[in-house]
Structure formats: structure tokens, C-alpha cells
Amino acid sequence: MQYRSTRGQAKNYSFEEAVMAGLSPDGGLFIPHTIPTLPANWKSEWANKSFQELALDILSLYIDESEIPTADLKVLIDKSYSTFRSEQVTPLFKIRDGFYILELFHGPTFAFKDVALQFVGNLFEYFLERRNKKETSGKVHRLTVVGATSGDTGSAAIYGLRNKKNVSVFILHPRGRVSPIQEAQMTTVLDPNVHNLAVEGTFDDCQDIVKTLFGNKEFNDRHHLGAVNSINWARILAQTTYYIYSYFALLKSLNIDPASPQADEINVHYSVPTGNFGDVLAGYFAHRMGLPSAKLIVATNSNDILNRFFQTSAYEKQTGPDGSVKATLSPAMDILVSSNFERLLWYLAREAEKDDGATMVGPETELDEKLADHAGQCVAGWMKALKESGSFTIDKEVVKKARLIFDSARVSDEDTLNTITAYHQPQNNQTPYILDPHTAVGVKAADEVIKRHHLAVYPNGKDIVLSLATAHPAKFSEAVAKALQASPGFDFEKDVLPTEFHGLLNKEKRIVTVERADPELVMAAIEKELKGEGIQF
Numbered sequence: 001m002q003y004r005s006t007r008g009q010a011k012n013y014s015f016e017e018a019v020m021a022g023l024s025p026d027g028g029l030f031i032p033h034t035i036p037t038l039p040a041n042w043k044s045e046w047a048n049k050s051f052q053e054l055a056l057d058i059l060s061l062y063i064d065e066s067e068i069p070t071a072d073l074k075v076l077i078d079k080s081y082s083t084f085r086s087e088q089v090t091p092l093f094k095i096r097d098g099f100y101i102l103e104l105f106h107g108p109t110f111a112f113k114d115v116a117l118q119f120v121g122n123l124f125e126y127f128l129e130r131r132n133k134k135e136t137s138g139k140v141h142r143l144t145v146v147g148a149t150s151g152d153t154g155s156a157a158i159y160g161l162r163n164k165k166n167v168s169v170f171i172l173h174p175r176g177r178v179s180p181i182q183e184a185q186m187t188t189v190l191d192p193n194v195h196n197l198a199v200e201g202t203f204d205d206c207q208d209i210v211k212t213l214f215g216n217k218e219f220n221d222r223h224h225l226g227a228v229n230s231i232n233w234a235r236i237l238a239q240t241t242y243y244i245y246s247y248f249a250l251l252k253s254l255n256i257d258p259a260s261p262q263a264d265e266i267n268v269h270y271s272v273p274t275g276n277f278g279d280v281l282a283g284y285f286a287h288r289m290g291l292p293s294a295k296l297i298v299a300t301n302s303n304d305i306l307n308r309f310f311q312t313s314a315y316e317k318q319t320g321p322d323g324s325v326k327a328t329l330s331p332a333m334d335i336l337v338s339s340n341f342e343r344l345l346w347y348l349a350r351e352a353e354k355d356d357g358a359t360m361v362g363p364e365t366e367l368d369e370k371l372a373d374h375a376g377q378c379v380a381g382w383m384k385a386l387k388e389s390g391s392f393t394i395d396k397e398v399v400k401k402a403r404l405i406f407d408s409a410r411v412s413d414e415d416t417l418n419t420i421t422a423y424h425q426p427q428n429n430q431t432p433y434i435l436d437p438h439t440a441v442g443v444k445a446a447d448e449v450i451k452r453h454h455l456a457v458y459p460n461g462k463d464i465v466l467s468l469a470t471a472h473p474a475k476f477s478e479a480v481a482k483a484l485q486a487s488p489g490f491d492f493e494k495d496v497l498p499t500e501f502h503g504l505l506n507k508e509k510r511i512v513t514v515e516r517a518d519p520e521l522v523m524a525a526i527e528k529e530l531k532g533e534g535i536q537f
């Protein structure tokens with residue numbers, strides 16, 4: 001399998017090249033040349049596999065044996081998911097008939113990003129070690145990963161990369177503006193290759209500094225900067241596993257044979273709380289491979305560019321009153337534009353051309369290279385318009401086609417809190433559950449879509465919802481405590497806080513403070529820390 005850029009100027013990249021580069025040189029994102037199809041007998045052959053076995057089969061469709069031998073890939077996958085606290089890695093929890101929570105937060109940092117980043121860290125280490133073994137000049141291939149976080153995502157990157165050979169990781173956070181639990185999750189990791197930089201400034205300052213560093217050719221050449229943000233293809237790929245795994249888990253719990261006609265009658269909807277469109281994009285690939293999903297529900301908070309797109313076909317950047325992103329109770333989804341959406345746009349562009357029989361639903365057809373290139377030009381044009389005027393609009397008919405797979409809803413902070421409160425209360429035929437605010441956005445969106453389309457929910461009808469839980473409620477204590485403080489007998493420490501978090505705030509920390517939001521100071525701090533690791537440059 002080879003990879004091409006969504007903007008048409010790069011193709012025939014290997015998996016390794018696509019993963020190590022992250023972003024394509026033309027500014028686009030990597031997608032596979034074609035989307036592979038699930039094997040004809042997948043429903044019978046794959047039904048009883050473990051998460052790890054399934055991941056191996058799925059990833060093997062996208063990574064050639066000649067690039068990573070199957071035995072090696074198996075070791076990487078097993079190692080990546082050995083850090084999870086659940087044997088099923090991503091277990092299902094039944095809330096009521098026809099409505100399930102797909103729990104993606106059983107990894108080391110209690111958030112869904114672990115599913116991908118545990119694997120990405122091992123993959124980086126594997127590729128670097130292999131390059132170093134082949135290297136005869138004595139040069140050492142290394143990676144210096146640099147990223148910014150407002151709190152929630154930095155820890156997943158740190159836990160994915162801690163202790164990895166030939167990788168150093170620097171995570172910038174705005175000093176004193178990160179919640180205490182999230183700060184502690186990052187700064188109590190004491191591995192020598194992990195460096196937390198507390199920058200005196202805002203999250204935007206941190207992000208600007210990271211951009212400046214990546215744009216500094218000399219610094220970049222010297223330290224081989226790497227990124228682990230959600231545009232990396234390996235992250236999307238690793239996430240496809242839980243869509244297929246949960247489909248089987250669901251049918252198993254209903255005692256339905258996946259290969260039976262009864263299974264074909266069931267409509268499985270996935271509701272996905274979304275910011276950068278990475279999680280739900282993995283669902284799109286699973287669907288195109290042949291997973292019979294009914295709808296992928298794109299659930300946004302009030303930073304709702306994606307919801308507006310699916311409703312109006314205009315993709316339009318809207319800033320809050322002060323020109324920045326709106327701060328909500330689900331901060332991991334606070335975005336102005338959605339970085340992975342560009343990948344879906346490429347498939348929409350191909351749909352717009354049509355003559356190659358392209359269809360964005362169902363298995364992929366043989367690819368006409370000329371038309372694929374044309375789709376790349378089309379996406380490049382849209383992204384240019386977005387940059388220059390803040391918006392673009394695409395053909396309504398094409399969006400109508402997309403809506404065969406996607407539905408969407410926007411959820412306010414008020415509804416997020418009300419949903420957390422409502423789902424915590426024991427109700428008829430419903431098991432009480434404590435939702436984190438991101439998960440609550442997905443759950444509320446699913447409930448809205450059920451109402452909007454008068455879905456007939458199983459067992460009376462054929463519709464079933466799997467709502468993706470992207471974080472453990474303990475990570476977002478403020479919103480959860482606010483929603484539940486009035487509930488009789490509610491005790492955050494007892495009811496929410498996992499034992500792993502006990503005492504976290506008092507553990508030993510390692511932080512480097514940067515006194516001013518100045519790229520020069522950050523570069524100096526990075527070089528000082530690298531020297532401290534004993535790295536020569």
C-alpha cells in the first residue's frame with residue numbers, strides 16, 4: 001500500500017515515509033492510494049478475534065509485509081495494548097436496550113488518544129532503530145517531538161513516547177493554566193526523554209512557538225523535529241480497529257451470528273464526539289472497508305464548523321467574540337477548523353467528478369490516476385480559499401451523498417451538563433453512568449438524531465447506537481462535579497476518581513519553566529535538556 005497527499009503534489013509514499021513525515025511536503029495529509037476491502041469471509045473469520053488480533057489483520061491491509069513483517073507488527077501491536085487496563089482494550093457498556101457506550105479510555109492517560117498514540121510511539125521507535133541498524137556512517141537517526149497542549153492531549157503524547165529509544169519529547173503548556181490533574185499527569189512522568197516546558201503565556205503562545213520552531217530550518221535540521229498531532233496517518237489507522245471490534249462485541253452480546261441475515265438487518269450507528277475529525281474519520285475508513293455502519297454521527301460542541309458543514313454544505317471558520325476559539329466544557333474539541341476534515345474532502349472532491357465511478361459509499365473502485373490528481377487540485381483550491389477568505393462551499397448534491405453516511409448535531413454546554421446529570425440518575429431500564437463532558441456531547445447528539453429521524457430502537461426496531469466515550473470523567477472534574485454536585489450522595493473521590501489518580505498531585509514532578517513566551521528561550525531550553533540527556537548535536 002502506498003500513500004498520496006490530499007493536495008495532489010505527492011504520491012507513492014511508503015507507510016514509513018507517510019508516518020515519519022506526518023504532513024506531506026505540499027501541505028496536504030496522507031491517504032492510502034486505495035481503501036482496502038475487508039476479506040470476503042471477515043464476518044465469520046474475524047468475529048472471535050481479540051482486539052490485538054483484529055488490529056493485526058486490519059493494519060496488515062494498509063502496511064505491506066515488505067515494510068513491516070507481520071511478526072514485527074504483531075509485537076508492536078501487542079506491546080501497544082499491553083498498557084491498557086481492560087482485557088478487551090475498548091469494552092462496551094450497555095446503558096439501555098439499543099444504546100451502548102464504547103469506552104475508549106482504558107489506556108494509561110484515561111483518554112481515547114492512547115489507542116493511537118501508544119501504537120505511534122512504538123512505531124517511531126521501530127522505524128528509528130531499523131534506520132540506525134542499517135546506517136553505516138555512524139550517524140544516529142533521532143526524533144525530537146515538539147508539541148503544545150492546553151492540558152488534555154499532552155499526556156497521551158508523553159505516555160506514548162516515554163522511554164522510547166532515539167526519541168525525545170517536549171510538550172509546551174501554558175504555565176498555571178492547565179487543570180491540576182492534567183498538569184500532574186504530564187509532569188509526574190520522570191523518564192529522561194520526557195520534558196515538560198511550562199511557558200509563561202497562553203496556549204496560543206505555545207502553539208505559535210511550536211510553529212516557529214518547525215519553520216526554523218536550521219533548528220529543525222539539527223534536531224529532526226517530529227509531530228504527533230492528529231494528522232498523522234498512523235493515528236487514524238490505529239483507531240479503525242475499535243469500530244470493527246465493537247461491531248462484533250455488540251452482536252456477540254445480542255447473541256447474533258455476524259454472518260447471519262439477522263445481523264444484516266441491524267443498523268449500527270456510531271456517535272462520535274468530534275474536534276479535529278480524527279476519531280470519526282477512522283469510522284469512515286472502517287465503513288468504506290465494508291463495515292456495515294448505518295450512520296456516523298458527527299457530534300460537536302459549540303465550535304460547530306463540522307455540524308454547519310453537514311447542514312449547509314458551507315465550510316466556514318467562525319471565531320468567538322474575541323477572535324479566538326470558544327472555550328467550552330469539552331475543551332479537547334475546541335477548534336476553529338478541523339484538521340483531518342481535509343481527508344474526507346478529498347473523497348468528496350472525487351465524488352464531485354464522478355466519471356471514474358467514484359463513490360464515497362461502499363467499496364472503492366479502481367482508481368483513475370488522472371481523476372485522483374484532479375481531486376487533489378480541487379482540495380488544494382478549497383484549502384486555499386479557506387486560508388484566504390475563511391470559507392468555501394461545495395456542491396449540495398455531494399454533501400447529500402455524504403449524508404448517506406454522516407449525520408451531525410451540535411451540543412451546547414448547558415445540554416452537556418444536563419446530559420451528564422440525566423445519565424447519572426437511575427431511570428427505568430437505564431443503568432446509571434457517569435459521562436465525561438466530551439462523551440456527553442456524543443450521547444446527547446445520538447439522542448437528538450434518534451428523535452430527529454424517529455429511529456426505531458432495538459429490540460422493537462433495528463437501530464442500535466454505540467456512543468464513543470473519549471475520556472474518563474475524572475479527567476474533566478470541573479464539568480462533572482458541576483453537573484453532579486446536587487445529586488444526593490454524590491462523592492467525586494469515591495464515585496469518579498480511579499485509584500491511579502490517588503496521590504497523583506503529590507508525586508514528584510519534573511518541569512522546566514520558560515519565563516517568557518519567546519521561541520529563542522524555548523529553543524535554548526530544548527538544547528539544554530537534550531544535552532542533559534547526553535545527546536550530541
Ligand SMILES: *Cc1c(COP(=O)(O)O)cnc(C)c1O
Pocket residue numbers: 111112113152153230273274275276277278279280332333438470471
Ligand atoms: C481529542 C479528543 C476528542 C476529539 O477527537 P478528534 O479526533 O479530534 O475528533 C474528543 N474527546 C477527547 C477527550 C479528546 O481528547
